[in-house]
Amino acid sequence: MFDRLAAIARRYDEVSERLCDPAVVSNVAKLREYSKEQAELAPTVEAYRHFKQVGEQIQEAKQMLQEKLDEEMREFLRAELSELEDEQQKVTDELQMLLLPRDPNDDKNVFLEVRSAAGGDEAALFASQLLRMYSRYAERQRWKAEVIDASYTELGGLKEATLSIQGQGAYSKLKWESGTHRVQRVPVTESGGRIHTSTATVAVLPEVEDIEVDINEKDIRVDTFCSTGPGGQSVNTTQSAVRITHMPTGIVVSCQDEKSQLKNRDKAMRVLRARLYEKYEMEQQQELAAQRKGQVGTGDRSERIRTFNFPQSRVTDHRVGLTSHRIESILDGDLDEIIQALHLAERTEKLAAAAEA
Template identity: 75%
Template sequence: MFDKLEAMEQRYTLLGEWLCSPDVLNNPAKLREYSKEQSDLADTVETYRAYKRARQQLRDAKEMLAEKLDDEMRELVKLEIEEQEQELASLEKRLQVLLLPKDPNDDKNVFLEIRAAAGGDEAALFAADLLRMYTRYAERNGWKTEMIDANYTDIHGFRQVTLSIQGKGAYSKLKFESGTHRVQRVPVTESGGRIHTSTATVAVLPEVEDIQVEIHEKDIRIDTFCSTGPGGQSVNTTQSAVRITHLPTGIVVSCQDEKSQIKNREKAMRVLRARLYEKYQSEQQEELAANRKSQVGTGDRSERIRTYNFPQSRVTDHRIGLTIHRLDAVLDGELDEIIQALIVADQAEMLAAAEA
């Protein structure tokens, strides 16, 4: 591990020298490439340097303990040694986490798809609640959101909605949200005051570039139709909405958010590319996934991952057994506690697998 860390530190230093070179400063492509590589290494290198400083301080303290000291000074040095050993252990654990294989999609933007499942109108209203939750979470992180497609109900719910979320690290945090979300509450349509259980599914897809997924014109069918839902007369009466069918896989995506058919087609193609990437990646990893049951779930949409219980103001993530009694805050986008716990659980499993 430490040989690898030394090599990373040397590379980090070299990149710093290159970034000061006039040849690189005058080459935008190289400047971006080296800046990103150095940025990716920064956290690991800074932690390793902190580890080396703590290790040296521990050595110095142990050498001091070997000298002739009065009782009071000896106790102070022993206390310092104990603190440095704890700091060293903490930094070493942090380095092990930083050296874990990184998901290549972590820094990518995402498409977040929410679909009402069991529960009829109440499921559609719950889908709207989830949309607001993720929109507020994106705002808290300084990410940009963009509506791609939506299928509205008469009571302001969604049968299906697709949201684009753009921002650094969006996929790294939101990827654990894929799965079935369950709500337990008294629906607004329930006159008898009975608690109902409804569900909605969430899928989080990394946005991929053209070069990663090739789509041939002969493999797609493009249909146009009039948009539905909010948008005004011109949106609802012109053939601006676009539906794209990928014939080899049967995947269908649509976009009706823009007044321009061209813009809707561009957005739909972005979603199709992400859906195909997810499909191809899932097929490649199917065998690995069968052998590795993650603490944070498989991400399969049929898997119940979280329950939102209104009578008890409780949110429970079933994958890690985490319960929070702050339902209103969670639905207002305060997801950090849950998402961080999922990230830690995932890292713990990968560390256990690496040590096995």
Template identity: 60%
Template sequence: MLEKLDFIENKYDELSIKISDPTVMANQKEWQKLCKEHADLEIIVTKYKHYKEVLDTIQTDKEMIQEENDKELREMLQEEIKECEEEKLNLEEELRVALLPKDPNDDKNVFVEIRGGAGGDEAALFAANLLRMYTRYAEKQRWKVELMSSNETDIGGFKEVVFMIKGKGAYSRLKYESGVHRVQRVPDTESSGRIHTSTATVAVLPEVDDVDVQISANDVRIDVFRASGHGGQCVNTTDSAVRLTHLPTGIVVSCQDEKSQLKNKEKAMKVLKARLYEKAQAERSAKISENRKSQVGTGDRSERIRTYNYPQGRITDHRIGLTLYKLENFLNGDIDEVIDALVTTEQAEKMKAMGV
């Protein structure tokens, strides 16, 4: 581990010199790339320098104890060594985590797609609950939410809703939300008070740059049509809605929430690129990202990553066996406790696989 950290520190020092070089700064694209790499390494290097300072303190204190005759001072030094040893262990654990391979998409914005699964109207209403939950979470993180497309039901649910969350680190936090979410509750329409089980599927896709995915104009069929459902003035009276069909893969994306056909096309193209990027990632390595169908499942009641049980006020994440009795707070966007647990579990699995 120390060899890796020494290499990173040397790399960081080299980058510090490069990004201060006027000739490098003249090429803005290259300079920005180096600045990002420098910033990514800075957290590790700062922690490593602090780690070395702690080691030096331990070594110095041990030498002083050998030479010191004052009992009180020796006790103070021993206490400081004890504290430094604890800090050393904590820093070693933090450095191990910092050295784990980073997902290149972690800092990116995301597209979140929610679809009602098994359960009809109740599933669509649950999809609306999830939309509100993620919107509240984004607000707490000071991220921006932008609706891309939606298919709303008459009673306020969603058969499908796609939205974008813009904010640094959005994908690193929300990528764990992909899968089937199951709800157990008594619907308002249920007169006998019987608990129903419904599902909604969630897919979280990183936004991709043009350099990541290139789409030939000949590969995309563009259809325009009149928007339906709830919309603002003029939305439902002109052919502003856009449907993109990627012919080689059969992927279809629709967007109708903007009054402008051009804006709808731009939004739909962003979502299409994200889906194509995810598909390519899945084909390259199933370990990195499962394909779309396996990511969100079929929506059957038996498939789930998490259960929301209203009668018990309980949330259970089945991947890590974590149960919390904070349903109301969770649905109001307080989901960090579960996400933190998922992050910790993934880090532990990576360290085990790497033998760290």
């Protein structure tokens, strides 16, 4: 482990030197590349340097204990040594975590897709609540969130929507939201007071660059139409909304939130790249599917991950067994408790896998 840490520290110093090179400073692409690498290496290098510093302090304390000292000073040094050894173990654990394989998509922006599933109008109303929940969470994180495309029911529920979320580490925090979300409550359309169970699905896609997914213009069909709002009413009379169909895969993407057809086409292409990236990645990972079904789950939208029970004001994440009775706060975007539990579960699983390797 320590040979690897030393190599990372050397690489960090090399990158830092290059960032001072006028040739790099004047090259925007190179400057961005090295700045990103430096930022990624920095937490590991800082922890490694702290580990070495604590190690040196431990050695100094041990050497002093070998000298002729009064009992009061010895007791002080023993207490200090104990604290330093605890700190050393803490930093060692941190370094082990920092050296675990990192998801290359963690720093990316995301496209979050919400769809109503089983339950008719009630499922659509629940889907609209989930869309608001993620929008509020993005606000709490000071991320930028905008609805790329949405289709509503007559009652104001949501058939499906695509939400663009741009912010540092968006994918790292939202990637576990993919799956089936279940709601148990008395629907507003239910006169008998019976509790119904409905579902909505969520898919979280990392936004990818052009170079990561190559789309041939001959493989897409672009259609334009007038944008619509809730209930299907026309929003404008110009053909500004865009629908793109990827012929080889049959994937269809729409965007209508901009008044400009060109802007809608650009956003639709961004969503298409994300969906194709997900499709290709899932195909490559199929053979590892059994291994990926760990404590946190696969992230597949067909997997039931969470239940919102309104009569008991309860939210349960089935993957980690977490139950919270703050349903209103969670639906208002306070997802930190759940996301932190999922993050901890992933780290624990990775550490266990690394120990077995």
